[in-house]
Amino acid sequence: MRHPPDLPQLDDQQFDAIAALAYRECGLKLEHEKKLMVQSRLRHRLRALNLDSFSSYSEHIASRVGFDEHRLMISALTTNVSQFFREAHHFRLLSDRLMPLFRQRIQENERIRIWSAGCSKGQEPYSIAMHLLRSEPKLATADFKILGTDIDPSVVAQARTAQFTSLELHGVSTEDIGNFTVSCGDGQSSRRMCDDLTRIVSVNELNLFDDWPMRFAFDAIFCRNVVIYFDQSKQTQLWPRFNRALTTTGMLFLGHSERVLSPQAHGFRSVGPTTYVKCDDARVWSQ
Numbered sequence: 001m002r003h004p005p006d007l008p009q010l011d012d013q014q015f016d017a018i019a020a021l022a023y024r025e026c027g028l029k030l031e032h033e034k035k036l037m038v039q040s041r042l043r044h045r046l047r048a049l050n051l052d053s054f055s056s057y058s059e060h061i062a063s064r065v066g067f068d069e070h071r072l073m074i075s076a077l078t079t080n081v082s083q084f085f086r087e088a089h090h091f092r093l094l095s096d097r098l099m100p101l102f103r104q105r106i107q108e109n110e111r112i113r114i115w116s117a118g119c120s121k122g123q124e125p126y127s128i129a130m131h132l133l134r135s136e137p138k139l140a141t142a143d144f145k146i147l148g149t150d151i152d153p154s155v156v157a158q159a160r161t162a163q164f165t166s167l168e169l170h171g172v173s174t175e176d177i178g179n180f181t182v183s184c185g186d187g188q189s190s191r192r193m194c195d196d197l198t199r200i201v202s203v204n205e206l207n208l209f210d211d212w213p214m215r216f217a218f219d220a221i222f223c224r225n226v227v228i229y230f231d232q233s234k235q236t237q238l239w240p241r242f243n244r245a246l247t248t249t250g251m252l253f254l255g256h257s258e259r260v261l262s263p264q265a266h267g268f269r270s271v272g273p274t275t276y277v278k279c280d281d282a283r284v285w286s287q
């Protein structure tokens with residue numbers, strides 16, 4: 001195969017070293033067929049660092065001064081595709097199963113917490129916030145928070161702006177746009193989430209394979225279209241951690257092509273497509 005003469009080429013050995021680092025540091029499983037994608041995405045990093053070959057890049061990331069590059073490399077390798085209100089059935093389950101509990105909590109002034117793990121630019125946590133506030137406006141003043149986390153610093157920075165282009169807002173109804181967003185006032189069609197929503201949603205950088213600093217349990221964890229990039233052994237590390245991070249009535253939502261294999265072995269029971277509750281609590285939901 002002929003290569004454009006000036007573009008740096010990634011050889012197999014360099015690819016293997018990068019894939020091993022991505023797997024070790026953030027669980028990303030990069031099969032060999034992803035080599036061209038990795039090469040193309042990392043060429044931007046080479047340009048940014050003014051390096052002309054992947055061998056110099058490999059030396060850089062292996063060096064002490066290149067340690068910070070790991071984050072940027074991972075950022076270039078992650079897939080951040082997201083959309084508002086993906087997988088409507090999860091939102092129905094939120095209303096049917098968790099909303100009654102949340103109403104009780106509001107009355108008793110108790111905390112309500114939701115985690116969007118792997119939240120990309122914020123479409124997921126803001127969808128959850130809009131959906132819940134639409135049916136229970138009292139949540140705006142309750143002890144209700146949604147935490148969004150992602151390993152990729154660039155999407156975290158964007159999620160924190162709470163701004164979305166009209167293209168990104170695809171899937172949000174005209175009514176929700178009117179009720180929950182404000183114009184950015186920049187003459188463009190971008191909109192910003194309203195203060196009621198930004199007070200509820202906060203976004204932080206977090207690698208799911210690092211320690212989790214959160215010290216409270218969640219009523220729902222959305223980790224959708226994230227573990228699909230991990231192999232079984234990495235996924236299996238996460239299930240018991242998600243289980244411990246949930247309240248006794250908490251629910252775990254995964255993406256449409258993701259499953260907890262042997263859920264009971266990890267303390268879960270399936271209560272709907274890609275939806276799980278804690279085993280000891282499954283009896284509450286089956287009544």
Ligand SMILES: C[S@@+](CC[C@H](N)C(=O)[O-])C[C@H]1O[C@@H](n2cnc3c(N)ncnc32)[C@H](O)[C@@H]1O
Nearest residue numbers: 026078080082083118120151152207208224225
């Ligand atoms: C395809 S997006 C899914 C976004 C959203 N959950 C959804 O379903 O629309 C996957 C996100 O997971 C993040 N991610 C990948 N590996 C991660 C890790 N080890 N820790 C935290 N986030 C990770 C990526 O940066 C990316 O933003």
